[in-house]
Amino acid sequence: MLKQADIASIGPVARILPILAVENIGNIRQELADRATQFVKGQDYFAHVLSKVGDTAYNVKVESGSLKGTLLKMDLGLAAKAGQLITLRYMHDSPVPTFLLTATPSNVAGSKTELSTAANLIGHYLKQAESEGVTSRFQATAVVTNNPGKPQVLAHDLKNAVSKSGLFYESHLSDLAQSNQSLAALKQEPQNQANSPIANLMSQQLAILEHQRMSWQGEVWPGQKMDWDIYQQSSDDGNQSANDSESDQKQSISSEMTLHFPHLGKVSARISLVDGRMRVNILADQPETLEMLKAKRLSLAESISKNGQQLDALTVERDE
Numbered sequence: 001m002l003k004q005a006d007i008a009s010i011g012p013v014a015r016i017l018p019i020l021a022v023e024n025i026g027n028i029r030q031e032l033a034d035r036a037t038q039f040v041k042g043q044d045y046f047a048h049v050l051s052k053v054g055d056t057a058y059n060v061k062v063e064s065g066s067l068k069g070t071l072l073k074m075d076l077g078l079a080a081k082a083g084q085l086i087t088l089r090y091m092h093d094s095p096v097p098t099f100l101l102t103a104t105p106s107n108v109a110g111s112k113t114e115l116s117t118a119a120n121l122i123g124h125y126l127k128q129a130e131s132e133g134v135t136s137r138f139q140a141t142a143v144v145t146n147n148p149g150k151p152q153v154l155a156h157d158l159k160n161a162v163s164k165s166g167l168f169y170e171s172h173l174s175d176l177a178q179s180n181q182s183l184a185a186l187k188q189e190p191q192n193q194a195n196s197p198i199a200n201l202m203s204q205q206l207a208i209l210e211h212q213r214m215s216w217q218g219e220v221w222p223g224q225k226m227d228w229d230i231y232q233q234s235s236d237d238g239n240q241s242a243n244d245s246e247s248d249q250k251q252s253i254s255s256e257m258t259l260h261f262p263h264l265g266k267v268s269a270r271i272s273l274v275d276g277r278m279r280v281n282i283l284a285d286q287p288e289t290l291e292m293l294k295a296k297r298l299s300l301a302e303s304i305s306k307n308g309q310q311l312d313a314l315t316v317e318r319d320e
Contacts, residue, residue: 038067039090039097046124049076049084058082063121064128066195076101085120122202129203136207137227138165140218148221162216166190166201167208220259227258264289268319277310283319290318 039045046064053059056077062070063085076086088099145157162168166189175181190196208214213231220226233252251274258268265286272279284290293316301314 039093040065041090041092043090045088045090045099046121047072047086047088049080049082049086051082052080056080060086060088062088064124072097072099074099085124087124122206125199125202126206128199132200134200134203136204136211137215137217138167138204140165140216143219143222145221148224154221158220161218162214164189165216166196167205167214169201170205224259224261227256229256230254264292266319267293277312278304279312280304280314282314282316284316285319287318290316 043065045062045067048061048063050059050061050071053073056075058074058076058080060072060074060076062068062072080086086101088101091098091100140161142161144161145154147153147157163172164185169186169189169191172181172186172189176183176186186192190201191198211231212233213229216228216230218226231254233254252272253274254270254272256268256270258266260266265284267289268283270281270283282293284293297314297316301311304311304314
């Protein structure tokens with residue numbers, strides 16, 4: 001029971017308004033409207049035609065940009081087909097989200113040539129990489145090691161830097177299928193990270209396949225940049241007959257590293273490995289550095305042999 005003082009302290013309430021109906025959670029139209037505010041006007045978006053849902057209407061999935069995975073229902077006319085890749089340019093969001101179809105699906109009579117979805121996707125990424133000026137040389141963003149004075153640790157860290165670069169992702173997928181790679185390790189590669197430059201990586205992966213050469217550039221330890229190339233080449237001299245066996249044409253794995261040291265100047269190391277045997281050629285452009293390396297040549301050769309490598313030759317020369 002309320003006391004008189006309590007009743008006196010209670011004031012009249014304002015007029016109660018009826019509760020307004022709200023949009024259902026997950027309403028497709030509301031979701032699309034929210035998504036539309038995130039599209040950038042004038043920007044092109046790569047999209048995949050999923051399925052036909054009417055005479056000229058199709059479900060379309062955005063495959064590029066920050067809105068990758070967004071589903072749209074669009075009128076694409078009579079020429080479109082499920083599985084095609086199209087390019088959409090976002091125009092405006094009022095009164096409804098509007099796109100311009102900049103790459104019109106075509107179905108030319110008499111033409112039987114048609115690229116697969118994967119080929120179209122690769123073509124799109126290559127075009128994007130070209131427009132961004134991407135080179136075949138991979139640019140590392142993280143420091144490789146903080147232990148340059150420990151050769152074994154440095155070698156291990158260099159191996160990890162290449163393995164986790166994303167350049168050999170598909171090979172690692174194959175290893176995963178054969179239980180030779182862990183899922184946790186695979187998830188650390190760029191292809192499984194948000195906002196990863198997939199177009200750049202794909203361009204560099206194809207360059208490696210085409211030229212059989214990996215080009216890497218980055219900070220090998222804090223403050224020290226390095227250019228690194230690894231490539232495969234045949235060791236035959238071109239004069240062998242057609243009857244020579246394949247075993248006679250041995251494959252050489254070569255590695256070239258170039259560093260510009262603060263005091264030693266430019267120093268390069270060219271290493272080739274043929275049939276398990278190693279050749280090392282070191283080049284320096286400063287006379288003092290050249291003399292120092294020549295004086296250390298024997299001890300370096302002994303260190304290489306102690307690590308289990310079969311060393312055929314080690315030379316130190318002036319870098320011209």
